Amino acid sequence: MQVLQWAVAYPESVFAAIPIATAARHSAQNIAFHEVGRQAIMADPDWRNGAYLLEGTRPERGLAVARMAAHITYLSETALHRKFGRNLQDRKAVTYGFDADFQVESYLRYQGAAFVERFDANSYLYITRAMDYFDLAADAGGSLANAFRPGGKTTPVRFCLASFSSDWLFPTSESRAIVHALNAVAANVSFVEIETDKGHDAFLLDEPEFHQVIRGFLEGCAEHRGLTIRRRAR
Numbered sequence: 001m002q003v004l005q006w007a008v009a010y011p012e013s014v015f016a017a018i019p020i021a022t023a024a025r026h027s028a029q030n031i032a033f034h035e036v037g038r039q040a041i042m043a044d045p046d047w048r049n050g051a052y053l054l055e056g057t058r059p060e061r062g063l064a065v066a067r068m069a070a071h072i073t074y075l076s077e078t079a080l081h082r083k084f085g086r087n088l089q090d091r092k093a094v095t096y097g098f099d100a101d102f103q104v105e106s107y108l109r110y111q112g113a114a115f116v117e118r119f120d121a122n123s124y125l126y127i128t129r130a131m132d133y134f135d136l137a138a139d140a141g142g143s144l145a146n147a148f149r150p151g152g153k154t155t156p157v158r159f160c161l162a163s164f165s166s167d168w169l170f171p172t173s174e175s176r177a178i179v180h181a182l183n184a185v186a187a188n189v190s191f192v193e194i195e196t197d198k199g200h201d202a203f204l205l206d207e208p209e210f211h212q213v214i215r216g217f218l219e220g221c222a223e224h225r226g227l228t229i230r231r232r233a234r
């Protein structure tokens with residue numbers, strides 16, 4: 001979203017942009033997931049109406065639950081099944097209680113606990129709210145195409161958009177909407193949908209085709225600018 005905003009707000013300063021697994025605005029589903037996370041934080045007694053640092057507390061339980069809920073959206077059902085299935089966590093039978101009987105439960109609890117050590121609860125509230133409010137077409141009369149036509153001129157920015165086939169947080173249709181808007185103003189844009197079952201998190205993982213596409217785009221940009229990209233040995 002920041003990449004899209006920079007390209008629209010400062011087209012003369014941005015030579016190329018690579019929006020990856022994103023959208024011009026959040027869907028109702030994404031806003032809903034964010035609201036669940038925010039409510040989890042604000043329901044934690046240690047949140048103290050946002051003044052937890054002044055009162056010497058930290059809403060760790062609420063923030064951990066927010067992270068757990070969000071983390072589910074980063075994965076696909078296939079990826080979750082492949083990684084965990086219904087495998088039990090360090091036991092041979094279910095306990096019929098509320099401990100982490102299943103590996104996927106233990107994994108989510110770990111993700112939640114680790115997150116609170118490196119993230120601030122109020123920051124989580126404001127960042128998710130900013131993402132919910134983001135709407136690239138809002139200042140262009142509701143037209144996404146016009147957002148890429150600053151001052152009536154087609155944006156000079158070169159775009160390469162990438163999406164992932166199993167990403168249900170930011171599905172390919174969202175990227176295609178941006179591509180269609182760029183095509184409508186005859187902007188310089190390329191697009192690729194990477195076939196993968198790893199969900200939204202695929203952009204962080206080893207996806208050779210994705211890396212190849214990004215490398216090719218960057219090398220093309222460098223060539224246009226008379227530069228050379230030095231490849232790092234792997």
